[in-house]
Amino acid sequence: MNIDAADEAQLEATWRDPPGWLGAISAVNHKTISCRFMVATFGFFVAGGILALLMRLQLAQPSNSLIGADRYNQLFTMHGTTMMFLFAVPVMQAFAIYLVPLMIGARSVAFPRMNAYAFWIFLFGGVMLYVAFFFDTGADAGWFAYVPLSTFKYSPTKRVDFWAQMITFTEVSAMMEAIVLITTILKMRAPGMTLNRMPLFVWGVLVTSVMVLFALPAVVLASTALITDRLVDTRFYSPEHGGDVLLWQHLFWFFGHPEVYLIFIPPLGFISTIIATFARRPVVGYRTMVLALIATGFLAFGLWVHHMFATDLPELGKLFFTAASLLIALPTAVQIFCWIATLWSGRLWFRTPLLFVLGFFAILLLGGLTGLMLASVPLDLQLHDTYFVVAHLHYVLLGGAVFPLFGAVYYWFPKFTGHLLGETLGRWQFALFFIGFNVAFFPMHLLGLQGMPRRVYTYPAQTGWTGLNLLSTIGALAIGLSVLLFIVNVARSWRGGVVAGNDPWSAGTLEWSVASPPPAANFNVVPVVHALSPLWQPGGTPSHVTGLSGEHREVLITSIADAEPDHRLWLPASSPWPFVAAIATTILFIGSIFSPWAVVWGAIPVAAACTMWFWPKQDMTQHRRSSEVPP
Amino acid sequence: MTPPVEKPGDALDASVLPTFAFGPRSPMWWGTLGMIVVEGMVFALTIMAYFYLRSRSPAWPQESLPPDLFWGSLNVILMLLSGVPTGWTKRAAERQDLRCVRIGMAVCVVFGLACLLVRIGEFSTLNVRWDTNAYGSVVWMLMGLHTVHLVTDTYDSIVLAVLMVTGPLEGKRFVDVAENAGYWYFVVASWLAVYAVVFWGGRL
Numbered sequence: 001m002n003i004d005a006a007d008e009a010q011l012e013a014t015w016r017d018p019p020g021w022l023g024a025i026s027a028v029n030h031k032t033i034s035c036r037f038m039v040a041t042f043g044f045f046v047a048g049g050i051l052a053l054l055m056r057l058q059l060a061q062p063s064n065s066l067i068g069a070d071r072y073n074q075l076f077t078m079h080g081t082t083m084m085f086l087f088a089v090p091v092m093q094a095f096a097i098y099l100v101p102l103m104i105g106a107r108s109v110a111f112p113r114m115n116a117y118a119f120w121i122f123l124f125g126g127v128m129l130y131v132a133f134f135f136d137t138g139a140d141a142g143w144f145a146y147v148p149l150s151t152f153k154y155s156p157t158k159r160v161d162f163w164a165q166m167i168t169f170t171e172v173s174a175m176m177e178a179i180v181l182i183t184t185i186l187k188m189r190a191p192g193m194t195l196n197r198m199p200l201f202v203w204g205v206l207v208t209s210v211m212v213l214f215a216l217p218a219v220v221l222a223s224t225a226l227i228t229d230r231l232v233d234t235r236f237y238s239p240e241h242g243g244d245v246l247l248w249q250h251l252f253w254f255f256g257h258p259e260v261y262l263i264f265i266p267p268l269g270f271i272s273t274i275i276a277t278f279a280r281r282p283v284v285g286y287r288t289m290v291l292a293l294i295a296t297g298f299l300a301f302g303l304w305v306h307h308m309f310a311t312d313l314p315e316l317g318k319l320f321f322t323a324a325s326l327l328i329a330l331p332t333a334v335q336i337f338c339w340i341a342t343l344w345s346g347r348l349w350f351r352t353p354l355l356f357v358l359g360f361f362a363i364l365l366l367g368g369l370t371g372l373m374l375a376s377v378p379l380d381l382q383l384h385d386t387y388f389v390v391a392h393l394h395y396v397l398l399g400g401a402v403f404p405l406f407g408a409v410y411y412w413f414p415k416f417t418g419h420l421l422g423e424t425l426g427r428w429q430f431a432l433f434f435i436g437f438n439v440a441f442f443p444m445h446l447l448g449l450q451g452m453p454r455r456v457y458t459y460p461a462q463t464g465w466t467g468l469n470l471l472s473t474i475g476a477l478a479i480g481l482s483v484l485l486f487i488v489n490v491a492r493s494w495r496g497g498v499v500a501g502n503d504p505w506s507a508g509t510l511e512w513s514v515a516s517p518p519p520a521a522n523f524n525v526v527p528v529v530h531a532l533s534p535l536w537q538p539g540g541t542p543s544h545v546t547g548l549s550g551e552h553r554e555v556l557i558t559s560i561a562d563a564e565p566d567h568r569l570w571l572p573a574s575s576p577w578p579f580v581a582a583i584a585t586t587i588l589f590i591g592s593i594f595s596p597w598a599v600v601w602g603a604i605p606v607a608a609a610c611t612m613w614f615w616p617k618q619d620m621t622q623h624r625r626s627s628e629v630p631p
Numbered sequence: 632m633t634p635p636v637e638k639p640g641d642a643l644d645a646s647v648l649p650t651f652a653f654g655p656r657s658p659m660w661w662g663t664l665g666m667i668v669v670e671g672m673v674f675a676l677t678i679m680a681y682f683y684l685r686s687r688s689p690a691w692p693q694e695s696l697p698p699d700l701f702w703g704s705l706n707v708i709l710m711l712l713s714g715v716p717t718g719w720t721k722r723a724a725e726r727q728d729l730r731c732v733r734i735g736m737a738v739c740v741v742f743g744l745a746c747l748l749v750r751i752g753e754f755s756t757l758n759v760r761w762d763t764n765a766y767g768s769v770v771w772m773l774m775g776l777h778t779v780h781l782v783t784d785t786y787d788s789i790v791l792a793v794l795m796v797t798g799p800l801e802g803k804r805f806v807d808v809a810e811n812a813g814y815w816y817f818v819v820a821s822w823l824a825v826y827a828v829v830f831w832g833g834r835l
Contacts, residue, residue, distance in 0.1 A: 110658045179665035187658045191643055213665060217672040221680070225772065234761050234768035236680070242693040243765035247683055251676065528643055547646030556645055557658060566656050567649045569803075611790055621799035624650070628802050630727065631649040631656075 003524050010550045015107065015520035017574045025579040028112035028572070029520055030097050033119050035416065037094035040123050041087050046483065047130065048082035051075050053480055056440075060473040062461035072457035073140040074159075078133055080143025081163065085170045086126045088401055089259065092266035093177040095408060096205040098416070100181060102511035103199045105190025105529060107521050107555050108571055110183035113578045113613065118176040120582030125169020128590060132162040139163035142455065144256065145226070147237040147248045152230045161230060161593045167223040168589055171216045178212035181205055188555060189563040190510070191545060192529035199509050199532075200283060203290050204269030207297040208262050214301070215258035222251035232596050246311060253304035261300040263397060265293060267404035268335060271357050274407050275339050277507040278354040279346025282533055285338040292331035292338075299328040309380040318377050325375035329368065336361070351505075352426035356407030359434050363399025367392060370445065385455075388448025394441045406433070406486070413493070414500030418516045421497060425489040429482050436478025443468040443475075508533030526556060529563075552623065567631065570624060577613035584609045651803045653725050663810045667817045670780065674821050677776060678828050681769045685832065693764040697833030702752035703826050709749060710819045713742035721812035724805040729795070732808055736792035739815065743785030750778055757829075770829050777825045780818050787811055 003011075017027040027033065055075050058067040067075065101109055109115050132138060140159050141150040150160045185206045189198065198206075225236040226248070235241035237248055272283050283289060305313060305321040339361075348354070370392040374380050383389060406429075414420045447468050452459065459465055503512035513535055514523060526545040531537035545565070548554045553571040558564055584605040591598025654660055685691045720735025754774065761771035791811055794804065 111662060114662075175665075175669050179662055179669075182665060183658045183661040186661060213668045214672055217669055218676055221673055221676050225680075225768075228761075228768070228772075232761065234771070235763075235765040236684075236768050236772075238765070241764045242684070242688055243768070244684060244687050247680060250683070251680070254676075541641055542643040543641055544643070545645050546642040547644045547648075556648075557652070557656070560655075565643065565645055565648055567652045568645055569651065569658065607786060614790070615794070616799050616801070616804070618799045621801045624801045624803070627650070629647075629649045630802055631652045 007550055008519070008524055011521045011524060012519055014551055015553060017520075022576060023574070026574040026576045028116045028574050028578070030101055030109040030112060030115060031518065031520075031522075033112075033115050034094050034098035037090065037097060037119050037122070040119075040126070041091035041094055044082050044086035044126055045091070046487075048079050048087060049480065049483060051079040051082070053476055055079065056473040056476040058457060059459075059469050061470070062459055062463070062466050064458055067457065069457045070140070073455075074133065074136075074138035076455055077139045077142055077145075077163070078129075081129070081139055081166070082126075083397075084143055084259065084263075085166065086122075086129070088263040088397065089174055090122055090170065090177075091405065092205075092208065092263065092401075093174060093181070095270075095405075095412075096181055096208075096266065097177065099412065099511060100184055100202055100205055101188070102415075102514065102518060102522055103202055103509050104185065104188065104193055105510050105523060105527050106184065106188040107523060107526070108188075108553065109180050110188060111180050113572055113575055114176050115180050117578035117582050118173040118180070120579055121169050121585055122173035124582060124586040125166050125173070125589075128169070128586070129162055129166040132159070137162060139166075144252055145223075145248075147226065147229075147245045150226060151237055158593060161227060164223040164227040164230075165589050165593055167219055169586075171220050174212055175216050178209035178216075181209045182213075185209075186560045187557050189558055190527050190529050191556070191558055191563055191565050193563045195561055197529055197532045199269075200272035200286070200289055200293075201266070201269030203293055204265045204272075207293045208265045211258050211262055211265075211297050211300065215255045215262065217255075218251045219255035222248055222255070225251075227593075231593075246308075249308050249311065250304070253307040254301075256307065257304040258300045260396070261296060264400045265296060267360075267401050267408075268293065268296075270404040270408040270411075271339065271360060272335075273507075273509065274353045274357050274404075274411050275342050275346075276533075277411070277505050278349045278351060278357075279342050280349065281342060281346045282508070282536075283338060284341040284345070285334075286532065289335055289338055292334045295331040296328065299324060299331070303328065306375055306380070309377050310384045315377075322375050322377060326372065329372065332368070351410070352421070352423060352430060353407040353411040355427065355430045356403050356410065359430065360399055360403040360407070363395055363403060363434075363437065367395030367399050371396060383448055385453055386448035387444040387452045387454055390454050391441050391444035391448060394444075398437060398441075403433075406430075409486075411505070412511075413490070414504050415511055415516050415518070417494055417497075418500055419493045419495070419497030420500050420504055421493045422489050425485055425492075429485040429489065432478050432482035432485065436475045436480075436482055438475070440472050440475025440479055443472045447472075503535070508536040510534055549627075568629075570620075573617070573620065575613065577609055581606060581609035581613055651806050653806055653809055657806050657810075659806055659810050660813070663814055667814070671817070671821065673776060674773075674824060677769065677773050678824065681773065681828055681832060684765050684769055688766070691766065692759065692833040693766040695759040695763060695767065698753070698758055698770070698830055699756035700830055702749055702756055703830045706746055706749045706753065706822065707826050709742065709746050710822050713739065713746070714816070714819060716742065717812045717815050721809050724808035724812070727802065727805050729800070732805070733792070733795050736788060736795055736808065739812070740785065740788050740792050743781065743788055743815075746781055747778075747785060750781060766833070773825050773829050777818075777822055780821065784811070784815055784818050788815075 017023050017029050017032060054067060058064050058072060097109060097115060137159050139162060141155055145160060145163060148154055185202055228234040229236050235243045237243050237245055276283050302324040303321060305317060306325045309318055374392060410421050410426055447465055452465050500516045502515060526548060528542050528544055530540040545556060548556060554568050555571055557566050557569050559566050588598055588602030588606055591602050716735055716738040720732060720739055723731035723735055757770060759767035759770060761768050788811060791808060
């Protein structure tokens, strides 16, 4: 179904963000925001990787003096903080912001201005943390900033304050993105896309976003209490005034464990999508897969205490959390079996995205097995705070998130840019990454079993850890080289790669029905969906929607379960006010590090900017009134 | 490019659909619900922190008196009463009755400001400072969190009340009024929880 060229041009003009620098800060198109978000998170990934390489260089030799203890503390804290808060969680949301509307047949996300605001404060929060780092004020109390080390008494500089405010920035951003995504998924699916026909990736994003709403408030509360303890002498974590240090651990891990699944569940969606396309058939057991995702989301909230087995909690309580930690392997196993069945019964097409997914299977299996080991209390006590834990968490996070993520980039890059990434370079990158990863992290298991503690800046030669550490460093360099190859591949393919066309993979989901890169309005004609894989299965009637305005950003709102057309809505125009509000918010947050009164005077510009953001325009309102249809 | 000839029944016509809707039909409702879940979770976790600290403490309140009941209880009464004009305004918005919405919004703003005034009284009779002990910290955290909600929703109501008088107005603004009223219910409900914990958690 097509429209004529004049209508297409009109639609493009309606949905495109304005040009120039003012247009750049006024942009609200979900694809523009998402691309910025992806580039920003990838930038933080590279920064965090460089920090990791510096650490590995320091550890390559015993008693090395390349980096001192204080700098090393900043390095591992910044590395963990960057990878968890500035890369792993937001990069998944960034992908979702691009893909979800295209996969569900929508022209936009639900709250495009809030989406833009969420990006800006994420960016400003991350940049703030790095600016502080370059002024030797980098966070240095570990990425989970345990009290009492992170309290004012033991960390009297501003380092931890910047860390705590970075949490506020990034988590506010993540919660807003979650609200944008949930509303988009529930209310803006194309007619006919019932919940039963929703792509598995979109299910993964929905489950993740709901988890964000329940998990992230815990870390916001924890870090707010930390910063008030540090700045205005509240006593939450100070035992001599009736406070309690374990309160921090409970709050942090009530967020921290679900966070692992915030990082892991969207990649499960990447994997389901990639496997379906490259096995040339829909994933086996669609409903089972959906139920497994939801079960994972629930169980993820019952695991947090397994990070606290080395504290004085009741033994019976620890047993419960051991059981829950073992239980969550079940829904993951169910999904893996469904994928194996899909691969087994499909016709496999070995392209780079599939290679990364197969890499995921191997790495995650190893990470999962060491997870089962750590879930038992006696073994955890032995291995707590050793390199065994470092090995485990990298196997889980890189295996569970970064491998599928690279697969996803290779898979969707043609949609983002119109060009395929180079296949030969892709295979080299995969091979280097896979081998480099195992060479870097497998030795850490052995180092941990031999008793090497994590977060030490050096070790004496007599420990006998030199060989394995050197091996690990060589592996880390291979990973670095692999990422460099990826950057070269992206740079070369951005403009010059093989032209992709609408659907280079002959895939089944809606995003492949539109041009690459997609037009500003995504769909020239809003489709009506009749199947789980609309591009693989025969269509039906009606096939598309008419009667939506092309002169205004009008979208179709549908019902939650069955996606029946409900009403039409005009989305707001592009606007610089979300950017201005983000600047005002940044001034408030950074100001509050230096004076508690910033919360008061800083709130005035925020309120003013938000009011300007909300205040309707006369001409648009007039247009709307002339065509209004009341419910 | 010429458009292909359409068969009848091939297109789903959206032009007859309404251009705004109330309640769960509206994306705004879902956005508001999302905020309520997040903020409700912050309240719930702070209350859990309160009882966690209480369970680890030999005396509660730690070396101070519980807050005076007068101002907090007065605010309970005020907020419960504010439900009446809030509900009335919400229903007026849903039937797009501009005159009643204007009156209702004005009354709601007055209630919001009154609650804030009473809040000053509450803070002055908490009988503990935030830096006295952990009990004081968590009490001030709960009160502070709720006050932020009170301030922001009262400010939102003022902005919306002004807009409903000055315009520019369209049907969608009635949805905003209805959602604002729904959010106020959350502010009231969360106060009932915070009041019970702050004013009675140190007595029972």
